[in-house]
Amino acid sequence: MAISLQLESFKLTQFKNYESEQISCSPALTCFTGANGMGKTNLLDAIYYLCMGKSAFNTPDSQIARHGSDFFRLEGDFQRAGTREHIVAKVVPRKKKALERNRLPYPKLSEHVGLLPVVMIAPDDTMLVQEGSEVRRSLVDNTLSQIDPAYLSHLIAYQKLLQQRNALLKQFAEQRIFDKAMLEVYDQQMLRPAQVLYEARSAFIEGFRPKVNAAYARISGQAETVDCTFQSRLAQAPFGQLLEERRDKDRILQRTTAGPHRDDLVFSIGGYPLKRFASQGQLKSFVLALKLAQYQVLLEEKGLPPILLLDDLFDKLDPQRVAQLLGFLREQPFGQTFITDTDPERMKTVAGQSDALHYQITKGKAARYPEKQI
Numbered sequence: 343m344a345i346s347l348q349l350e351s352f353k354l355t356q357f358k359n360y361e362s363e364q365i366s367c368s369p370a371l372t373c374f375t376g377a378n379g380m381g382k383t384n385l386l387d388a389i390y391y392l393c394m395g396k397s398a399f400n401t402p403d404s405q406i407a408r409h410g411s412d413f414f415r416l417e418g419d420f421q422r423a424g425t426r427e428h429i430v431a432k433v434v435p436r437k438k439k440a441l442e443r444n445r446l447p448y449p450k451l452s453e454h455v456g457l458l459p460v461v462m463i464a465p466d467d468t469m470l471v472q473e474g475s476e477v478r479r480s481l482v483d484n485t486l487s488q489i490d491p492a493y494l495s496h497l498i499a500y501q502k503l504l505q506q507r508n509a510l511l512k513q514f515a516e517q518r519i520f521d522k523a524m525l526e527v528y529d530q531q532m533l534r535p536a537q538v539l540y541e542a543r544s545a546f547i548e549g550f551r552p553k554v555n556a557a558y559a560r561i562s563g564q565a566e567t568v569d570c571t572f573q574s575r576l577a578q579a580p581f582g583q584l585l586e587e588r589r590d591k592d593r594i595l596q597r598t599t600a601g602p603h604r605d606d607l608v609f610s611i612g613g614y615p616l617k618r619f620a621s622q623g624q625l626k627s628f629v630l631a632l633k634l635a636q637y638q639v640l641l642e643e644k645g646l647p648p649i650l651l652l653d654d655l656f657d658k659l660d661p662q663r664v665a666q667l668l669g670f671l672r673e674q675p676f677g678q679t680f681i682t683d684t685d686p687e688r689m690k691t692v693a694g695q696s697d698a699l700h701y702q703i704t705k706g707k708a709a710r711y712p713e714k715q716i
């Protein structure tokens with residue numbers, strides 16, 4: 343597949359440890375190497391921010407503005423299916439956040455999501471297995487939001503109503519009152535977004551499962567099968583019925599105890615719970631498989647290869663897994679890729695293709711490696 347999504351260059355101003363820097367990108371592979379803490383990951387996060395309107399690490403905007411600065415700005419020049427897309431993010435934390443596409447501000451930031459599909463693979467992806475359900479839901483939500491703007495609108499609507507319903511339950515407890523009719527106003531409004539989220543997530547997981555298993559087999563080179571299933575109470579009863587059944591419980595606990603905000607993904611290996619039975623190596627292969635499956639779903643649904651951001655993977659994976667991953671990347675119709683690594687020598691072998699660009703990062707400054715070193 344011809345590359346039809348490409349970041350040509352991007353500019354950071356007062357973004358994390360970058361005062362001002364402009365980076366030209368390879369259409370295929372751009373590598374950033376440097377010691378720990380120099381600002382390699384920050385570059386990947388800047389690209390992610392331009393694609394998604396927020397940090398990949400949930401870093402609040404107030405912590406993104408460079409120490410001592412009260413704003414930050416990012417600019418990216420993309421080519422998307424033959425069309426130039428100039429994206430600018432101008433952020434004054436807690437005061438103003440504007441995202442512009444070709445000099446026109448978006449009325450809503452969420453309208454930008456999906457234009458420039460992106461997948462970040464980072465060492466802390468192991469949280470997908472080790473942490474609570476919120477992290478797993480956000481993998482699903484992130485993917486579906488990039489595929490379907492309507493999904494994101496329903497998600498935002500649901501989350502807002504949920505917050506309001508929970509606030510009302512708290513208020514009832516504080517004032518020692520209970521007004522069923524008032525609660526039902528929220529219940530009614532939540533039915534449709536909840537159903538949309540449930541149906542979209544269920545359908546998504548069906549397509550996602552075989553891709554996770556196939557990617558795992560390829561990366562780990564092992565025979566055991568892995569699985570990923572969707573767990574939602576909405577599979578047992580309609581949301582309206584769940585809300586009614588749990589009204590007393592919700593009242594006592596002062597929060598909404600059932601709904602799409604409690605959905606989860608269940609992971610297994612060889613038929614056993616992955617979290618408890620996977621070795622460290624199996625766990626790393628599995629989270630990598632989850633992200634590569636996400637990449638493939640986006641590729642199929644969007645019809646153009648997402649930008650792939652690989653953070654620090656080579657440091658954290660053993661050489662065999664690195665080789666498997668590189669083999670996998672070479673086999674697939676992967677689009678533009680960005681990689682960070684502490685070891686320039688290792689990167690030289692990875693970047694040993696003619697159209698790769700290789701930068702040395704030192705304290706928020708990027709310098710091109712001389713061509714002959716690549």
Ligand SMILES: Nc1ncnc2c1ncn2[C@@H]1O[C@H](COP(=O)(O)OP(=O)(O)OP(=O)(O)O)[C@@H](O)[C@H]1O
Pocket residue numbers: 357358359360376377378379380381382383384385405406407408409654682684
């Ligand atoms: N708002 C900010 N203002 C100034 N510097 C910041 C800000 N946020 C983060 N930094 C700095 O950015 C650096 C971390 O950058 P980054 O995570 O990109 O490093 P890295 O090169 O990827 O390192 P590693 O190899 O350890 O992953 C740290 O030195 C940190 O102090």
